Amino acid sequence: METKVKYVIVGLFVILLGATSIGVFLWMSRGLERTVYERYNAYFRESVSGLNPNAPVKFRGVDVGRVKEIVINPKNIEEVRLSMEIAQGTPVKTDTVATLQIQGLTGLAFVNLSGGSQAAPRLKANPGEPYPVIRTGPSLLFRLDSDMTNLIAGVNAFTEDARAVIDEENRRNLRQILGDLAVLTHTLAKRSETVDEGVVRGAEAMRNIARITEQLHGRLPVLLDNVASTTASLKGTAVTIDAAGMEVARAGRELGDMAKENRPNIERFTRQSLPEVGLLITELRQLTHQLQRLARQLEQEPNSAIFGRPPVPPGPGE
Numbered sequence: 001m002e003t004k005v006k007y008v009i010v011g012l013f014v015i016l017l018g019a020t021s022i023g024v025f026l027w028m029s030r031g032l033e034r035t036v037y038e039r040y041n042a043y044f045r046e047s048v049s050g051l052n053p054n055a056p057v058k059f060r061g062v063d064v065g066r067v068k069e070i071v072i073n074p075k076n077i078e079e080v081r082l083s084m085e086i087a088q089g090t091p092v093k094t095d096t097v098a099t100l101q102i103q104g105l106t107g108l109a110f111v112n113l114s115g116g117s118q119a120a121p122r123l124k125a126n127p128g129e130p131y132p133v134i135r136t137g138p139s140l141l142f143r144l145d146s147d148m149t150n151l152i153a154g155v156n157a158f159t160e161d162a163r164a165v166i167d168e169e170n171r172r173n174l175r176q177i178l179g180d181l182a183v184l185t186h187t188l189a190k191r192s193e194t195v196d197e198g199v200v201r202g203a204e205a206m207r208n209i210a211r212i213t214e215q216l217h218g219r220l221p222v223l224l225d226n227v228a229s230t231t232a233s234l235k236g237t238a239v240t241i242d243a244a245g246m247e248v249a250r251a252g253r254e255l256g257d258m259a260k261e262n263r264p265n266i267e268r269f270t271r272q273s274l275p276e277v278g279l280l281i282t283e284l285r286q287l288t289h290q291l292q293r294l295a296r297q298l299e300q301e302p303n304s305a306i307f308g309r310p311p312v313p314p315g316p317g318e
Contacts, residue, residue, distance in 0.1 A: 037065060037085035039131045040123075042098045042111070043073055044080045046139060050109035051100060057084050059113040064090045067111060083131070084111060092134065093120035100139040 048070060057065040065086035073079040086092060093116040101112045113134070123132040138146070 036088040038088050038090075039068070040084045040086055040092065040134050041129070041131045042082045042084065042134045042136050043076075044082065044100065044136050045078060046100070048080050048082070048100060048109070050102065051082075051111070052108075055108070055110050057086055057111045057113065059086075059090055059092075061112070064113070082111065084134075086113075091116055092123045092132070093117065094123050095120045096123065096134055097137045098134045099137045100141075102141070 051067065051070065053067055053070060055067040056063050057067060065084055067082060068085050069081075069083035071081050071083075073081045082098075090113075092113065096113055096116040098111055098113055100109050102108070103110055123134065125132045
């Protein structure tokens with residue numbers, strides 16, 4: 001009887017110890033605290049090599065979930081669809097961006113969520129989508145690969161352009177230019193003394209220019225005063241000329257008004273009196289010519305004024 005009681009006590013102790021061990025294990029694994037997860041999708045147009053299911057999902061470096069599924073998007077084979085389980089309460093907003101990152105030196109990839117402003121609304125599922133879709137951005141490796149590809153393409157294009165420009169003729173010209181430069185350098189080396197002398201003379205010329213500049217700087221105020229006085233005189237002369245021009249313009253206007261007022265008299269003088277004046281001038285010229293001839297005659301024969309001109313002797317046979 002005592003042996004049976006001992007077996008019962010040992011059995012109860014084993015059962016109690018097992019239950020206690022299971023409780024401690026569940027408490028240490030946090031199995032007693034169940035976390036509620038929400039499903040999200042993200043579509044990547046780059047390679048997701050290194051990313052495995054159950055890979056961590058971090059929000060600004062904080063673990064908030066895990067990758068549930070990685071498949072090719074059946075609606076677009078150029079994209080990879082990632083299904084993620086993210087802890088409920090994580091601030092996934094409409095401006096949140098998911099990118100692939102590499103964890104340390106292990107080469108294991110994970111999904112990092114960034115962005116998400118305080119004022120942005122929470123992300124919700126669009127019509128036709130079973131879960132909300134998080135926007136994606138290019139990873140660092142993808143950006144480096146794109147930049148390196150563009151750089152290599154640019155280098156190749158530059159190389160092709162250089163090959164097209166530097167043909168055989170241009171190579172000969174380049175060799176000739178290099179040869180001419182070598183000859184020029186050799187000639188300058190031989191004439192280094194002359195070059196030094198030219199440099200010395202140039203320095204002396206610069207000193208002379210500096211000295212002349214100092215002298216001009218000392219005389220500049222006087223020169224400016226003279227220029228100012230000359231400018232003032234020119235301004236006075238210009239005012240005088242302007243006044244004289246105004247007087248001439250006024251006289252011209254008065255003459256024009258006078259001509260307009262006396263136009264009938266001028267026209268009548270031109271039609272009637274001017275021809276008579278012309279005839280009078282012609283007669284005066286004839287009279288002046290006769291008087292000049294009479295004066296010459298009196299000068300040569302003074303007696304002719306009293307006795308008249310002597311008779312003309314008869315010619316032969318008259």
